Amino acid sequence: MSEEEKEKETHKIIVDRRPHDWHQPFITGADIKRLAGVDQATFDAWQDVPGPEDVLVADDxxxxxxxxxxxxxxxxxKTTTEG
Structure with missing residues (x-):
């Protein structure tokens, strides 16, 4: 499979229990929050991974x-408030 074909693959992801098709090899925290329809400034995005600790996905x-x-x-x- 060429690099160009890999770029065009569709990735099945689930955000807040809703399935989405993502057409890029990478996704950022900002992308995840956009798909979820939440406020970028007041929400964090997390990756659900096996084990007790999920992974915080920063916007970038x-x-x-x-x-x-x-x-x-x-x-x-977000659990902390700034200022």
């Missing part, structure tokens, strides 16, 4: 969707 952090099957993500209100 890229998660590689090519490595596994369906990726699960969720959003939640």
């Amino acid at each position: 952090r890229k998660v590689d969707l090519r490595e596994r099957g369906t990726e699960k993500f969720f959003t939640g209100k």
Whole structure:
């Protein structure tokens, strides 16, 4: 498979229990929040991973969707307040 074909793959992801097709090899925290329809400033995005600790996905952090099957993500209100 060529690099161009890999770029055009569709990745099945789940955001806040809703399935989405993502047509890029990477997704960022900002993308996840956009798909969830939540406020960028007051919510965080998380990657649901096996084990007790899920992974915070920063707005500019890229998660590689090519490595596994369906990726699960969720959003939640930020727990700390600034200022």
